[in-house]
Amino acid sequence: MTNQQSFLKTILDESSKHSIAKLFIHKGTCGDATDIVSVCEKQGIIELAMSLNAEIIETSCDGRCWAAPSVTAQKIDVGGVSYSRRFDRIDLGVKLKELGEVLDLSTVHNVFDDGATGLTSRFGQLDGTLLAAVERGAYGVAEKVFRQDQKSILSKIEESKLSGRGGAHFPTGLKWRLAAQNEGPRYLVVNAEEGEPGVFKDRHLLEADPHRLIEGILICCYAVGVEKTFVYINGQAHKGIESFMTALEQAQNSGITGPKFLPEKMAVDIEVRAGAGGYVCGEESVILNSIEGERPVPRFKPPFATDEGLWGMPTVINNVETLAAVTTLWQDFPPPTKLISLSGNIARPGVYEIPTDGTLSWNGFLLSVGAELETVPAILLGGPSGTFVHREKFDEQIEMKNIGAGGIFVLSPNSSIKEITNSLAGYNERESCGECTPCREGTIRLTQLLQQETVNLKKVGELIEVMEEASLCMLGGMAGRPVKSAIENFPATWISAEQ
C-alpha cells in the first residue's frame, strides 16, 4: 500500500490553475425542464460572464428545485476563501448589476460560504470533474477509514444508528455485519431504482454528487468484504445514469478504485445496470432477480439477502442515500441526516436535508420551507405506500421510522382526500406485478370498493389486513396503507359510507 495521504493530494496537485470567478449554471433535469440555457442567453447572463472572464460551468440542480432556472455566481480570493450568491428564477428577471458585482474581481465582499457539510453540501457546486469533488472533500472519509480495521468501521456504523434510507429503515450497521459474518463471495447491490412517485432525492444525489455514492460503496466493500457491486439505476433516470457512469470512469482512471488508493488486497468491481420500469423493481428481491436475468418478481423471505442474495450468496442491498450517508458519519457535524423530496402546496419544493434526531417538528419543517400552515389540511408521506399526517399532528416531532423514503406531498385546501386515495390505490393496481394473489387480486378489489358511492369500510379493512399479512412483498403489504390512513385521519370524508 502506498502512502494514502499523498494519493488524494496527487489528484489535487495535478490541477493546473483555477479560475477565480465562476458562473455555475444549474442544469440537471430541473434546469433542462425549465429551459435554463436559453433563459441565460436571453437574460444576457452568458454575455456578462464572458465579458468579465468568468468560467462558465454547467452543474446540477442544487436541491432547490423551486428556484429553477437558477445560476450561482462565485468568486475565490487569493486565500482560497470564496464568496457566492445564487440568482433564483432567472426566467422572471435577473439583477445583472448584482451578478456582475459578484463576478467582478475588483469588488470586495464580506460574506463567505458557510463551509457546509452533510449530504447535500456539494449539490450544485461541482463541474462534473473528479478534481472539483476531491477539492470539496470527496474520498477524504474513505481515506481515513481505510486505516481502520473492518470491525471498528462496523461498530461505528452501528453506533451512528444509520438506517435504510429507501424507506424500510433497517439498521445499516446490522445489515453489514450479518453479511460480513457469512462465507463469501459477497455482493453489494445499490438500489437506485427510486420508483416511488413523489420521491426524487436519489436522482438528485446521482446527478449532483455521484462521487459521494462511490465513496460510500468503497467503504461498504472494505467493511463487509464485498467482491462485486451492482448499481441498479432506474432506466428513466437518464441524467443520473450518465452522471454516475462518468464519475465511475473518473474514479477508475485516476486510480481511486485501484491499489494506489485502496487498502492492501482489496479490489473493487462496480457494474451499472439500468432498470426497465415498474414500481415493483424497487423491491430488493426483485432487483436480485432482475440482475440474475430472471423475471422481475419478488422472492420469498426468508432467506434474507444477507444470507442468500445474488446467486445464493450473502448480499448487502443498500439505497443510494444510505451509502451516501455513510460518508457523513465520520464528520463531527451534522449527525446522520435524511433527504426529503418536497412537492405540492408549498412555496419552495425541492430536496431538503433534515436532522434525524427527532428535534424537528412538522410545523418547524413546513414553516422553514415556506408553507402557509393555515392552508395545509394535511401532508402525504411517501406515495402509494404512504400515510397522511393530519394538521392536528403537525406539532409532533418528525420521526425517521414514520417518513419512509422521505417523500412529502403537501395538500392544499381544495385537495380531495378521496380522490388522492383513489388515485394511489389505482396506481398500486396498475403496478402490481401479479406474482401473488393477495396483491394481484386485492389491489383490484380495493379500487373497486373505494369507487363505490357508499364504501363498505368493514370490507375495506378486512381486505387490507389480508393483503398486509399474505402478500409476497411489501408492495402488496403496504398497498392498503394510504387507504387505512385516510380513513383514520379523515373519518368525515367517509362518514356517508359507514354502515
Next chain:
Amino acid sequence: MIPFDVTADDAGDRLANLEKQLLTLPSRKSYLLPAFHMAQEYLDWLPRESILVIASHLRIPLSEVYATATAYSELRLEKPEYGAWYVCTGVACEAAGAQRIIDAIEILPEKFGRTDCQFLCSLAPICTDHRGKILGRLTENRVRALFLEDSGDQ
C-alpha cells in the same frame, strides 16, 4: 432514431449489427436485461427478430426471454408511435393542475396521452413533448406558446 421495420431494406443489416453488438456481452443469463436495453437502444423497440437473436446469444429458451421482456413496462414489444405529448398525472401534478394542461393540449391538433409520476414533482405540473423533452412548471399559456413556436418552425 428510426424504429426497426422488418420490411425495410436495412432490416437484415440492422439485425446483423445487433448480433455483433451482443457479442460484447458475456453469454450468461445475468445479461438478459442489458441485452434488452442494447437491442431497444439500437432498434428503438424489441421486434420478435431481436428477441430470437438475444435468446440464441444468451442461450435462454424463447419462452423465458418473452416472459421476462413482457414483465418490464419500459420494454417496447410493439413498434412505437411518436409525436404525442404525455402529461404526468401523478398526485403532485394532478394537484398542480395537470387537468388544465390536458384541456389546453386537447384543443390543439396534438396527440397526447397521460403518464404516471415522472419524478419531477418539485416542478409540477410537467409533461414530455412530442420530442421527448421534459417541460416543467407548465402553464396553459406556455403550452399554447410552445405549440405556436413549433408550427412556426415548420
